[in-house]
Amino acid sequence: MKLDADAVEQFNRDGYLFPIRVMSADEAARHRSALETYEGSSGGPIAGNLRHKTHLLFTWASEIAHNPAILDAVESILGPDILLWGSSFFIKEPHTTSYVSWHQDGTYWGLDGSNIVTAWVALADAPVESGAMRFWPKSHLKAQIPHNDTFASDNLLSRGQEIAVDVPEDEGVDVPLRAGEMSLHHVLLVHGSKPNRTSDRRIGFALRYMPTSLAQTRTRDYATLVRGKDAFGHFTLEPRPAADLDEAAVNAHKTSTSAQVAAVYAGTDRTEYRA
Ligand code: NI
Secondary structure, eight states: OOOOHHHHHHHHHHSEEEEEEOSOHHHHHHHHHHHHHHHHHHTSSOOGGGGBSGGGTOHHHHHHHTOHHHHHHHHHHHOSOEEEEEEEEEEEOTTOOOBEEEEOGGGGTOBSOSOOEEEEEESSOBOGGGTOEEEOTTGGGGOOOOEEOOOOTTBOSSSOOEESSOOOGGGOEEEOBOTTEEEEEETTOOEEEOOOOSSSOEEEEEEEEEETTOOBSSSOOEEEEEESOOSSOOSEEOOOOSSTTOHHHHHHHHHHHHHHHHHHTTTSOOOSOOO
């Protein structure tokens, strides 16, 4: 499942690649069902800190994070020694107003490099009308652009951050995906998405992969070694969950998300993810 040279060149040129099938529609449905079984038992959509680093809490989410097809593609771009820094659900309920403003991912992460790739895995069909992502091609070549925080309530981003430049809407590329497919995008690629106008949930699980050489500049931080070896020791390595929500998993998740929140919300008084 390694990417061929043309695909890697396309990623480097445009800042993204899609669609890439990484599991069957049935397997995606199985993961969706596991998520929704948890949501049914907990009384509502997965939210707050649990929406983030979810791979530390549930065996099925950890399975996605370690999916060999995803890692083969990511290895083609990042090389053999790979850390997973974060994972986040981006769920839009049917006929709702949730959206994601134009942004670059790494703006508030505190990481000291830009060779970071997001694998956005669709656990439900994500047609354009569902508020699929939109990419601004080649924008990853512009380096980091300033953002303004809005903390807008319908914005799914941590600070409701918006990029402080006008994005030419007609240059945006829609990124529709079928369940079980993923897109890859560069950490500096400008992207966003609109509300879900369909009658099904749009469920994406975004995985943030980086080489072991990167470091966190703001705090002692945690990451999962998903492939190869870590010769740097910049991050405390996280355990995989042995069972869904068991005590060790919940504790590891709590420790890890606290550090990530400290980095992502540096300069604010927030102590938890807001949504
Ligand atoms: Ni993003």
